Amino acid sequence: xxxxxxxxxxxxxxxxxxxxxxxxxxxxxxxxxxxxxxxxxxxxxxxxxxxxxxxxxxxxxxxxxxxxxxxxxxxxxxxxxxxxxxxxxxxxxxxxxxxxxxxxxxxxxxxxxxxxxxxxxxxxxxxxxxxxxxxxxxxxxxxxxxxxxxxxxxxxxxxxxxxxxxxxxxxxxxxxxxxxxxxxxxxxxxxxxxxxxxxxxxxxxxxxxxxxxxxxxxxxxxxxxxxxxxxxxxxxxxxxxxxxxxxxxxxxxxxxxxxxxxxxxxxxxxxxxxxxxxxxxxxxxx
Numbered sequence: 071x072x073x074x075x076x077x078x079x080x081x082x083x084x085x086x087x088x089x090x091x092x093x094x095x096x097x098x099x100x101x102x103x104x105x106x107x108x109x110x111x112x113x114x115x116x117x118x119x120x121x122x123x124x125x126x127x128x129x130x131x132x133x134x135x136x137x138x139x140x141x142x143x144x145x146x147x148x149x150x151x152x153x154x155x156x157x158x159x160x161x162x163x164x165x166x167x168x169x170x171x172x173x174x175x176x177x178x179x180x181x182x183x184x185x186x187x188x189x190x191x192x193x194x195x196x197x198x199x200x201x202x203x204x205x206x207x208x209x210x211x212x213x214x215x216x217x218x219x220x221x222x223x224x225x226x227x228x229x230x231x232x233x234x235x236x237x238x239x240x241x242x243x244x245x246x247x248x249x250x251x252x253x254x255x256x257x258x259x260x261x262x263x264x265x266x267x268x269x270x271x272x273x274x275x276x277x278x279x280x281x282x283x284x285x286x287x288x289x290x291x292x293x294x295x296x297x298x299x300x301x302x303x304x305x306x307x308x309x310x311x312x313x314x315x316x317x318x319x320x321x322x323x324x325x326x327x328x329x330x331x332x333x334x335x336x337x338x339x340x341x342x343x344x345x346x347x348x349x350x351x352x353x354x355x356x
Contacts, residue, residue, distance in 0.1 A: 100124060100198040107185040109205045115171065115188040121196040122163045125149055128156045130176070130185065130202045138175040138184075145170050146189065164191040176204075235260045236348035240268065243342055249276040250340050251311075259348040264318050266331060266345060271311035278305035281335040284316045286345070288329050294318055298333060305336065320347075 098121060105116045120126050136151040145164065149157040158172060173186035185202055240255035255268035272279050284296040296318035306312045316331060327349075331342040 102199040104201045106203045133177040238348045249273040266316040272306040274309035280305035
């Protein structure tokens with residue numbers, strides 16, 4: 071008779087010890103929060119609390135590139151990914167003191183380009199819904215790009231494929247009437263995009279100049295507007311130079327091999343003639 075009593079006592083002790091854990095799990099409060107993505111790779115990732123028994127919905131302020139979702143598949147399940155949303159749930163509650171990154175790139179290419187979060191599990195609360203916000207930015211800063219995408223990200227973003235990237239040099243250009251000198255220029259072509267990388271020197275005696283928009287014009291076809299990115303946040307001062315990047319969608323360019331590139335800024339326009347767009351690596355045309 072002693073053994074059944076001891077067994078019953080042991081079961082009671084085990085049940086008593088497990089009950090608080092189950093009660094804590096049942097009492098976990100579901101939260102709806104607003105979380106801002108980081109604006110710099112040096113900032114700590116925002117923490118999001120997840121739990122095995124509760125899906126967590128992320129709602130984004132702009133379309134995302136679902137192919138760029140990164141997460142630890144041994145720990146996290148992605149239940150669904152839409153144009154502006156992702157639903158995740160851990161395979162099991164994450165161990166105390168451990169966090170796992172969930173990241174995805176926005177589809178518009180603006181900065182911050184990537185939204186990333188540190189997923190953790192807490193006993194008291196779980197985030198059932200996260201409304202993601204994104205800091206305002208004036209464009210893409212190359213200083214940030216050097217920390218974001220890695221080579222594998224370029225493939226995930228479909229910016230590079232088996233055709234690779236082709237490059238052609240652009241002749242230096244002196245435009246004293248405009249107050250500019252352009253040197254060390256290259257035109258790059260990847261999958262679906264072209265990028266012109268140039269150094270622009272602002273002549274002494276001129277006003278500071280900040281490039282804001284650009285247009286490619288060929289011998290035929292409609293002009294194509296392009297994005298302009300300045301390496302730095304301030305205008306190019308007189309007697310100073312800075313790298314300027316112009317990015318356009320190849321699919322919207324006409325079949326002309328040579329274009330005139332106009333870059334409009336504060337009170338002045340830089341006109342760069344004879345910009346030759348590289349052919350694709352397979353040898354095809356525009």
